[in-house]
Amino acid sequence: xxxxxxxxxxxxxxxxxEIMYTCPKxxxxxxxxxxxxNEYPKHSSFDLxxxxxxxxxxxxxxxxxxxxxxxxxxxTPIYEKKALAKKxxxxxxxxxxxxxxxxxxxxxxxxxxxxxKAKALNFNTIYCAxxxxxxxxxxxLTAASGMKSIIFVxxxxxxxxxxxxxxxxxxxxxxDGTYDEAFDLSTEIGNEFGWYSRNSAIxxxxxxxxxxxxMEVVVQLDFKVPDFAIVSVGDGTVVSSIYKGFxxxxxxxxxxxxxxxxxxxxxxxxxxxxxxxxxHFDRPVDIDAHSIADSIAVGKPRDVLKACKWVKESGxxxxxxxxxxxxxxxxxxxxxxGVFGExxxxxxxxxxxxxxxDFQGKSAVIFVTGNGLKDIKSAMNFAGRVNYVKPDPKDVKxxxxxxxxxxxx
Amino acid sequence: xxxxxxxxxxxxxxxxxEIMYTCPKxxxxxxxxxxxxNEYPKHSSFDLxxxxxxxxxxxxxxxxxxxxxxxxxxxTPIYEKKALAKKxxxxxxxxxxxxxxxxxxxxxxxxxxxxxKAKALNFNTIYCAxxxxxxxxxxxLTAASGMKSIIFVxxxxxxxxxxxxxxxxxxxxxxDGTYDEAFDLSTEIGNEFGWYSRNSAIxxxxxxxxxxxxMEVVVQLDFKVPDFAIVSVGDGTVVSSIYKGFxxxxxxxxxxxxxxxxxxxxxxxxxxxxxxxxxHFDRPVDIDAHSIADSIAVGKPRDVLKACKWVKESGxxxxxxxxxxxxxxxxxxxxxxGVFGExxxxxxxxxxxxxxxDFQGKSAVIFVTGNGLKDIKSAMNFAGRVNYVKPDPKDVKxxxxxxxxxxxx
Numbered sequence: 001x002x003x004x005x006x007x008x009x010x011x012x013x014x015x016x017x018e019i020m021y022t023c024p025k026x027x028x029x030x031x032x033x034x035x036x037x038n039e040y041p042k043h044s045s046f047d048l049x050x051x052x053x054x055x056x057x058x059x060x061x062x063x064x065x066x067x068x069x070x071x072x073x074x075x076t077p078i079y080e081k082k083a084l085a086k087k088x089x090x091x092x093x094x095x096x097x098x099x100x101x102x103x104x105x106x107x108x109x110x111x112x113x114x115x116x117k118a119k120a121l122n123f124n125t126i127y128c129a130x131x132x133x134x135x136x137x138x139x140x141l142t143a144a145s146g147m148k149s150i151i152f153v154x155x156x157x158x159x160x161x162x163x164x165x166x167x168x169x170x171x172x173x174x175x176d177g178t179y180d181e182a183f184d185l186s187t188e189i190g191n192e193f194g195w196y197s198r199n200s201a202i203x204x205x206x207x208x209x210x211x212x213x214x215m216e217v218v219v220q221l222d223f224k225v226p227d228f229a230i231v232s233v234g235d236g237t238v239v240s241s242i243y244k245g246f247x248x249x250x251x252x253x254x255x256x257x258x259x260x261x262x263x264x265x266x267x268x269x270x271x272x273x274x275x276x277x278x279x280h281f282d283r284p285v286d287i288d289a290h291s292i293a294d295s296i297a298v299g300k301p302r303d304v305l306k307a308c309k310w311v312k313e314s315g316x317x318x319x320x321x322x323x324x325x326x327x328x329x330x331x332x333x334x335x336x337x338g339v340f341g342e343x344x345x346x347x348x349x350x351x352x353x354x355x356x357x358d359f360q361g362k363s364a365v366i367f368v369t370g371n372g373l374k375d376i377k378s379a380m381n382f383a384g385r386v387n388y389v390k391p392d393p394k395d396v397k398x399x400x401x402x403x404x405x406x407x408x409x
Numbered sequence: 410x411x412x413x414x415x416x417x418x419x420x421x422x423x424x425x426x427e428i429m430y431t432c433p434k435x436x437x438x439x440x441x442x443x444x445x446x447n448e449y450p451k452h453s454s455f456d457l458x459x460x461x462x463x464x465x466x467x468x469x470x471x472x473x474x475x476x477x478x479x480x481x482x483x484x485t486p487i488y489e490k491k492a493l494a495k496k497x498x499x500x501x502x503x504x505x506x507x508x509x510x511x512x513x514x515x516x517x518x519x520x521x522x523x524x525x526k527a528k529a530l531n532f533n534t535i536y537c538a539x540x541x542x543x544x545x546x547x548x549x550l551t552a553a554s555g556m557k558s559i560i561f562v563x564x565x566x567x568x569x570x571x572x573x574x575x576x577x578x579x580x581x582x583x584x585d586g587t588y589d590e591a592f593d594l595s596t597e598i599g600n601e602f603g604w605y606s607r608n609s610a611i612x613x614x615x616x617x618x619x620x621x622x623x624m625e626v627v628v629q630l631d632f633k634v635p636d637f638a639i640v641s642v643g644d645g646t647v648v649s650s651i652y653k654g655f656x657x658x659x660x661x662x663x664x665x666x667x668x669x670x671x672x673x674x675x676x677x678x679x680x681x682x683x684x685x686x687x688x689h690f691d692r693p694v695d696i697d698a699h700s701i702a703d704s705i706a707v708g709k710p711r712d713v714l715k716a717c718k719w720v721k722e723s724g725x726x727x728x729x730x731x732x733x734x735x736x737x738x739x740x741x742x743x744x745x746x747g748v749f750g751e752x753x754x755x756x757x758x759x760x761x762x763x764x765x766x767d768f769q770g771k772s773a774v775i776f777v778t779g780n781g782l783k784d785i786k787s788a789m790n791f792a793g794r795v796n797y798v799k800p801d802p803k804d805v806k807x808x809x810x811x812x813x814x815x816x817x818x
Contacts, residue, residue, distance in 0.1 A: 049458035071747045072486040072509075079479060100481075100509060102747065104782060144747025150814065155797060160569070163785040166792035169744040171814055177800035188802050193815060335578040338480045338511065338553025373513060373782035376572040383575035388564060391586035393597050405559065405580055406602060 003061040005033040005204055008306045009282060016061070021202050028187070030282055030305050033204040034244075035061045040252045046219050048075050053109055053212040055219075059248055060113070060208050067119035069112050069141045071102040074212055078220045078365070084336050085363075088356045092363035094226065096217055097339050099371030102144075103164060105295075105342075106213060106238060106369040107137040113209030114138070114198040115145050123196035124148060129186035131179045131234065131294050132161030133370055138198050139170035150195060152186035154179050158294055158375040178289065180300040200235040201302035207241045214245025217365055218255055225255050227362040230355075232347035232369060233263035233318065234296035236272055236307030242367065243310040259365070261316035263307065264351030266291030266344075270320040271301050272308065277318075281308035292323045292378040295344035295370055321350040327382035329353065330372065340372030340379075412470040414442040414613055417715045418691060425470070430611050437596070439691055439714050442613040443653075444470045449661045455628050457484050462518055462621040464628075468657055469522070469617050476528035478521050478550045480511040483621055487629045487774070493745050494772075497765045501772035503635065505626055506748050508780030512549040512573060514542040514704075514751075515622060515647060515778040520550045522618030523607040532605035533557060538595035540588045540643065540703050541570030542779055547607050548579035559604060561595035563588050567703055567784040587698065589709040609644040610711035616650045623654025626774055627664055634664045636771040639764075641756035641778060642672035642727065643705035645681055645716030651776065652719040668774070670725035672716065673760030675700030675753075679729040680710050681717065686727075690717035701732045701787040704753035704779055730759040736791035738762065739781065749781030749788075 005014040007023035009030040014023070016035075023031025037059070046055040053074035057066070078096045085093035101108040111134065118126050128138050129152040142149040151165055155174035165172045175182040183199065190197050197203050214229065229246070233239045239261060246258040265273050269289035275281060282305055289299035301307070311317065321329075326343050329350035334340045341349070345368040352359070352366055372379055387399045400406045414423040416432035418439040423432070425444075432440030446468070455464040462483035466475070487505045494502035510517040520543065527535050537547050538561040551558040560574055564583035574581045584591040592608060599606050606612050623638065638655070642648045648670060655667040674682050678698035684690060691714055698708035710716070720726065730738075735752050738759035743749045750758070754777040761768070761775055781788055796808045809815045 069747075070488060077481040077511075100511075102509075103749075104780075140743075140747050140749065143744050150809075155795075159789075160782055160785050162795060163789050163792065164749060164782070166795065167740055167743045167749055167781065167788050168747070169740075169793070171809075171812070172793075172795040173798050173805060173808065174795040175798055175800050181800040185800050185802060185805060189805050189809075192802075331576055331578075334549075334576045335552050338478075338549050338577070340512075340549065340573060340576055371513075371782065372576060373569055373573070373780065376569050379576050380568075380572050383572065384578070384581075386564075386571060386575065386581040386583040389582050389584055391584050391590040391594050393594060393601075396582055396594060396598050399582065400559075400580075400598075403580065 001058060001061055002038040003035050006036050007031050008034055008309065021197060028202055029284065032201045032303055032306055035204050035208050037061060042252065044254055048216060048219050053112060053209065056212050056215050061205060062116050063120060066116045069115050069145050071141065071144050073101055073108045073112050074216060076100045078217060079337060081337055089360040090364055091361050092226065094221065094365040095337055095339055096213065096365055096367045098213060098367060098369050099341060099345060103137045103140040104371035104374055105133040105137060106210065106367065107133045108141065109212050110206035110209040111137040111141045111198060113205045114203060115141055115147065117205050118196040121196065125150060125195040126198050127151065127186055127190040127195045128198035129179065129183040131297060132157040133295050134198065134200065136161050136164035139165045139168035143168040152182040154182050158377065160374045179298055200237045207237050207244060210238055210241030211245035211248060213367060214242045215249055218246065218249045223255055225257050226259050226365040228262055228359060228364040229259040230262040230264060230348045230352050230364055231367040232293065232296050232344045233265050233272055233307065234298040235301045236303035238369065239263040240303055240306045240310050243314050258314050261311045261314040262351060262355065263311055263318040264347045265318060265320050266293045266296055266326065266347065267320040267322045269297045269299060271299055272304050273318040273320050275304050276308045281305050293326055293343035293347050294375065295342065296347065319351050319354060321347060321354055325350040325354065327378065330379050331382050339368055341368040342370035342372050342374045343378045345370040410467060410470055411447040412444050415445050416440050417443055417718065430606060437611055438693065441610045441712055441715055444613050444617050446470060449657065451661065453663055457625060457628050462521060462618065465621050465624050470614060471525050472529060475525045478524050478554050480550065480553050482510055482517045482521050483625060485509045487626060488746060490746055498769040499773055500770050501635065503630065503774040504746055504748055505622065505774055505776045507622060507776060507778050508750055508754060512546045513780035513783055514546060515619065515776065516542045516546040517550065518621050519615035519618040520546040520607060522614045523612060524550055524554050524556065526614050527605040530605065534559060534604040535607050536560065536595055536599040536604045537607035538588065538592040540706060541566040542704050543607065543609065545570050545573035548574045548577035552577040561591040563591050567786065569783045588707055609646045616646050616653060619647055619650030620654035620657060622776060623651045624658055627655065627658045632664055634666050635668050635774045637671055637768060637773040638668040639671040639673060639757045639761050639773055640776040641702065641705050641753045642674050642681055642716065643707040644710045645712035647778065648672040649712055649715045649719050652723050667723050670720045670723040671760060671764065672720055672727040673756045674727060674729050675702045675705055675735060675756065676729040676731045678706045678708060680708055681713050682727040682729050684713050685717045690714050702735050702752035702756050703784065704751065705756065728760050728763060730756060730763055734759040734763065736787065739788050740791050748777055750777040751779035751781050751783045752787045754779040
């Protein structure tokens with residue numbers, strides 16, 4: 001596939017053979033690059049069920065004989081929830097569960113692209129900084145590909161995600177600092193030692209992998225387009241990728257509109273909400289980030305300009321939800337749909353709940369970006385309690401009576 | 410589909426309208442029932458990719474207009490691992506990763522059947538005792554189906570599994586005792602209050618759901634049959650179901666042999682190994698079970714007679730592996746294949762490693778029955794360590810030098 005790179009800030013065009021990461025003129029913060037594909041093939045059938053994300057190979061900036069990670073990525077389930085839609089006043093509601101990816105998150109889509117690129121460029125070591133999911137994804141997919149990974153995480157990352165890293169054999173640097181500090185640190189070290197970067201926003205190909213999530217929705221809904229697409233936002237790359245996926249499908253002529261993209265942030269980490277609302281997309285507002293939704297606890301988002309521009313272009317906007325709302329959303333989503341999302345995954349549902357009154361009669365898809373098993377501690381704070389019993393029927397019946405499950409007995 | 414029930418011990422045949430669970434003559438321990446389908450349809454194509462386990466609907470004891478849980482179950486990935494096969498001296502090795510099911514384990518196949526049956530019989534409450542996976546599966550799938558679940562687990566079940574239960578809104582009885590005690594307790598209470606039973610071996614339909622795992626392997630390998638099929642064993646129902654799945658495919662004429670089925674138990678919970686080796690399958694050896702592989706930490710297995718008979722019929726056998734071997738298998742499997750299994754899931758790989766010298770030149774499929782995220786504590790004991798660093802490049806470089814990742818810098 002023929003493509004070039006274009007700076008999101010100044011619009012300068014670069015040859016991908018000459019520039020790997022960001023615009024030299026605008027720098028890494030504003031000058032993230034967009035991959036622009038010269039000509040899209042005209043076709044309308046995608047073998048998503050057999051190939052996962054690689055069904056979209058000729059819509060991706062990769063060679064025909066590209067490397068593919070030997071794990072099944074994408075083609076994650078989408079569920080239509082009629083009763084829940086009705087309850088919320090929507091015409092239709094779909095849940096796209098990306099927690100079903102190999103390492104349990106949306107990030108596997110991006111990591112797969114990074115590995116394809118790294119193989120093409122003969123890199124054997126990939127590094128990243130991550131709040132957890134990009135890291136576990138990189139660790140798992142490099143293991144499956146016989147490559148090495150060096151990973152920088154804030155030392156506060158959830159236990160399950162750190163466990164994944166170690167099990168997969170990654171070299172793990174647990175940084176006594178925030179994700180934002182780990183990010184800058186990793187870029188400095190990665191550059192110095194010449195490892196391939198899987199850092200969000202910096203590597204322009206990650207977004208291309210991520211756009212397959214939106215493309216899958218289009219195929220799975222048989223080219224019907226929801227009015228709204230809702231997803232949680234940390235660095236801003238996933239939300240941008242959702243826009244790009246729908247836009248590409250429109251460019252090819254397979255759909256005739258793009259959903260309004262709604263980005264959901266945690267209130268304690270709503271840097272992009274603030275930047276968006278300021279109207280000055282090129283002056284990112286940085287904050288100290290705090291949220292139970294570790295995957296989006298980002299204070300210095302790396303793809304803020306792109307996220308703001310593209311979300312605005314879609315007619316959408318950003319919204320904040322509290323940790324309390326996120327916690328309740330985890331539980332309600334699980335009980336209503338059987339989909340257990342991690343806090344950042346359920347945040348999209350919290351956003352939908354908050355905005356439902358504005359969405360009356362409209363259709364929406366929400367992206368659950370991570371598996372609930374990745375962060376059980378946060379979920380536990382909002383779930384109910386177990387009933388401790390002795391192995392004695394009398395004790396069990398007494399408890400069942402107390403909690404109102406039985407009357408008699 | 411027309412079918413009847415047949416006692417595995419005495420061979421008595423029952424009408425499914427008259428008997429729900431076990432043989433009244435032989436009792437629940439020996440008298441577990443086999444579902445015998447009168448006539449299989451003749452066909453050879455299964456729309457596994459679109460339908461998951463329901464691709465096999467007309468090979469299951471359900472009505473044509475049966476209820477299906479609105480979550481995508483089955484069609485889990487199977488990976489061919491050529492390099493690993495060569496390393497172990499096998500002609501071929503496939504990894505079937507059932508950790509990719511909705512609640513992260515093989516048990517979703519069985520729970521789906523239980524719910525279909527419960528709906529047909531107008532039950533709204535289902536109970537089970539479980540070491541964890543059947544429980545989280547029941548909690549998740551009943552939530553998605555708008556039903557209630559009442560669950561008995563040993564209070565020592567891994568945190569992640571208990572979290573799943575509570576998040577999904579199950580009523581959880583954490584029993585101060587073993588799985589075996591929880592099992593007996595649940596049966597007594599469940600019978601008394603007339604809830605539907607999802608207890609392993611007791612409910613004959615669970616095995617029918619589980620057999621779809623083997624059927625999928627047949628379809629995914631394009632009707633090629635491995636020489637060995639290896640799976641971990643607790644109560645003995647999954648291992649029996651693997652045999653049944655292959656046998657059904659042979660009965661229909663789609664394959665001409667059945668793999669030798671190898672059941673792998675934890676050394677501290679090897680009750681079925683002992684019974685099998687005693688030769689007296691109808692005199693189950695009960696033990697005190699201890700293993701890090703909580704899903705198979707069963708001292709009083711409920712499907713021992715069936716498991717022994719059917720594994721023997723396949724030409725296979727049972728083997729024990731130590732907790733140390735299981736722990737190492739988790740790590741090696743993850744690093745070699747990118748598949749992170751829970752201890753019981755990786756136990757199959759530990760069994761393969763132990764037996765590889767006997768399998769030279771042969772082909773094998775291993776079933777990874779649960780997702781590693783379900784029990785991170787056990788994995789952590791065998792994984793490496795994180796490197797704690799300050800957010801300072803000098804500190805990072807010093808650590809990278811110490812652990813031999815870099816020389817210079």
